[in-house]
Amino acid sequence: MINRYPILACVLSLILVAYLCFALPATARMARQDKFTACRIDVADSLHTGFVTELEVSQECGDIKQWITSRRRGDVSIYDLERTLRVCDKIESVNVAVLNNGSLAIEVTPMVPVARVFDTRQSYYINAAGKRISADPRFHVDVPVVVGHFTDSIRPERLLPLLDYIASRPELDALVSTVKLDRHGDIIIVPTIRGHVVNFGDTALAADKFARLRTFYRKVLPVRGWETYDTISVKWRGQVVATKRDKALMQSHLSAVVEEFDDIDDHDTMISPLHTDSTKTRQ
Numbered sequence: 071m072i073n074r075y076p077i078l079a080c081v082l083s084l085i086l087v088a089y090l091c092f093a094l095p096a097t098a099r100m101a102r103q104d105k106f107t108a109c110r111i112d113v114a115d116s117l118h119t120g121f122v123t124e125l126e127v128s129q130e131c132g133d134i135k136q137w138i139t140s141r142r143r144g145d146v147s148i149y150d151l152e153r154t155l156r157v158c159d160k161i162e163s164v165n166v167a168v169l170n171n172g173s174l175a176i177e178v179t180p181m182v183p184v185a186r187v188f189d190t191r192q193s194y195y196i197n198a199a200g201k202r203i204s205a206d207p208r209f210h211v212d213v214p215v216v217v218g219h220f221t222d223s224i225r226p227e228r229l230l231p232l233l234d235y236i237a238s239r240p241e242l243d244a245l246v247s248t249v250k251l252d253r254h255g256d257i258i259i260v261p262t263i264r265g266h267v268v269n270f271g272d273t274a275l276a277a278d279k280f281a282r283l284r285t286f287y288r289k290v291l292p293v294r295g296w297e298t299y300d301t302i303s304v305k306w307r308g309q310v311v312a313t314k315r316d317k318a319l320m321q322s323h324l325s326a327v328v329e330e331f332d333d334i335d336d337h338d339t340m341i342s343p344l345h346t347d348s349t350k351t352r353q
Contacts, residue, residue, distance in 0.1 A: 106146070107172040109138040114179045121211055122160050122180035130158055131176075138174055151176070159203050185233055185249075187226045188217045198234075200227035218251030232257065232273040242280060256305065263287075265297055266315075271305025279304040286310045 111124045128135045131151055138146070148166045155164040155178065162179045169175050181203050183195035195203040195211065214233050216226050229249055236242045248260040259268040270279060282304045290312075291298070301313040 104172060105140065105142055106138045106168075106174050109135045109174045109176065110169075111135070111176045112178070114177065119180070119182060119211055120209065121183060122178060126160075127155065127176060127178050130155055134174075134176075143168060143172075146174070159201070183211050183213050184230065184237070185214050185216045185226065186211070187220070188215065189226075190219045196226055196230075198230065200225065200230065214246065215248045216251070217248060219253065220251070224251070224255070226251075229257065229273065232270070232276055235276045263296070266300050266302055269301060269303035269305050271303075275307070278307075282308075282310050286312075 109128075111127050113122055113124055113127065115122065131154060134151075148168070151166045152164055155161055155166075155176070160181050162181050164179070165177045167175050181195075181197045181201065183203055184198050185196050186205065187194050187196055187202075193205045195205055195213070197203060214236065216229055216233075218224075218226070220226050229251065233249065236246050245261050245263070246259055247262045250258040250260065252258055255272075257270040257272060259270050261268060268283060283302065286302060286304075290310075298314060299312040300315040303309075303311040303313075
């Protein structure tokens with residue numbers, strides 16, 4: 071007796087394949103003819119920087135939220151939208167998709183700026199990887215300011231370890247106003263305490279250098295006077311070297327007087343023995 075079940079299964083399979091070959095293209099054509107119902111833009115700004123807004127994303131796509139509901143799905147290229155947004159230097163990643171309800175979903179992850187760079191030629195932001203992000207006058211991001219003459223060999227990214235260290239400590243973040251890189255390669259910190267700058271040297275031994283600077287603020291300046299020095303240097307290991315502010319000397323074009331503080335005792339309420347006999351003149 072002939073078993074008809076395999077034959078029946080084969081026939082049904084052929085009918086199903088034929089249906090799919092007809093139905094799927096037809097459904098796709100109908101979907102392409104349908105118009106978008108809406109456009110949803112999500113900006114994954116976990117740090118709430120406001121660096122990239124929903125309005126900006128819409129404008130980058132030619133004010134897409136204004137015209138999207140008048141366009142058919144087949145007239146809008148998902149690939150072109152993603153490519154347009156990826157070109158924007160303020161955007162880290164982007165995903166564009168059509169949802170089941172007929173709306174267009176644009177999901178954007180913005181770049182996170184960690185510093186504002188003022189170069190001799192231009193101004194821009196950088197992220198943690200050192201990627202440059204254009205500075206738009208329409209918005210401002212509250213990040214540390216870096217100033218210097220940067221080149222391909224001397225890049226602002228070299229300051230990122232120090233900026234990360236400062237940003238991770240609220241008391242230092244409140245203290246540091248600007249970080250400069252001078253023509254000799256020394257890092258110069260401009261504190262919010264006006265009247266002096268701090269020569270930090272390089273990014274090495276940041277904790278030790280800030281500890282010496284903190285002790286100098288606590289032990290020396292209240293006694294010697296906050297207006298006594300114009301430069302405090304912690305670049306040399308185990309030392310604090312302060313350059314006296316002397317307008318008379320500066321006007322006479324003489325060398326600035328420098329004092330070395332090799333040892334500041336944290337356990338004393340007074341200043342520890344300061345080696346004022348080692349006062350020297352900077353040539």
